[in-house]
Amino acid sequence: MASFTIEKRELKSGELRYKATIFVKQQGRIIHRESKTFRKKELARTYGRNRISEIESQGVLKDKPVPLGVLLDKFILKENLWEKTGRTKRYVIQMLRDCDIARVLSDELRTSDLIEHCENRKKAGAAPATIYHDVAYLRSVMKKAKPVFDIKANPDIFEEAVPVLIEMGLVGKSQKRTRRPTDNELERLKEGLKDRQEFRSNGPTRIPFTDILDFSILTCMRIGEVCGLRWEDLNEEHKTVLVRDRKDPRKKEGNHMIVPLLGESFDIAMKQERRNDLIFPYNPRSVTAGFQRVRNSLGIKDLRYHDLRREGASRLFEKGYSIEEVAQVTGHRNLNILWQVYTQLYPHKLHEQY
Known part of the structure; x- marks a missing residue:
């Protein structure tokens, strides 16, 4: 919905000026604001009426630059874009709306603006890998400015800016994690998780933490994949399960994959109660x-749930599975990433194989 206001201002010389400000709201939020000043009130009023008519007939932002905050808002309001946006990217985009860089016009973004933003984030304690997400996701939104919203923007500035930001050490890739839980840590975690599930057994939902922990390691699945497995996709004869929409940077949906349930993972799945369509609902x-609560209470440092996926992949390699066979379990299309990121072999295990 478009509207306008007229504000009267008096210059130091005593002359009057009339500022016409155009507002466009969507879902109760201002998504566009522009203004122009005139010597006469009637000229300002005529401009306001004509501009509103133009907006309603041609669209609010037809091939015009807007503050980056407005562009970010439009991205958020575009359902078929926002619904396919991951949780981390959503958080970053919403955070960027409150940063100083959101006031920069979409076609006037400069490398110096990005440097200033990254320096401010660094002063606030953000790591280079975290700041890189700001730059990457802002770039992603700006690339859609012209084709999706017909907004003038200059996403090509990132070609110049990113190498400079890397050279300055303001952005960078996250360090390769090599953390694997020790046998002692896993035993303590299982005991703690067992106590937790027994303590909460009287509640409406009893989560079998220890089963899920073992299943996550044996299958190398992400926790979201584990909790999304369906009974109808479990093949009892072949001891396999279909993992739907498995994460793939090149394909967001429809990346279904049949995964073998090795070791005890099949038995763990079969002993779950069939309460609804999901195996782990x-x-x-x-x-x-x-x-995390059990881990913290035990004083176990720097161990994330996702590290269990690395633990599972490393165990398979230590058992003698080939990289192609391990990829059938983990779902990796890029074998180089699987080897470099998801394996951390214990050298002493080589003695057992020898």
């Missing part, structure tokens, strides 16, 4: 939250 966040 629990909120992934509740599972990781329980894991």
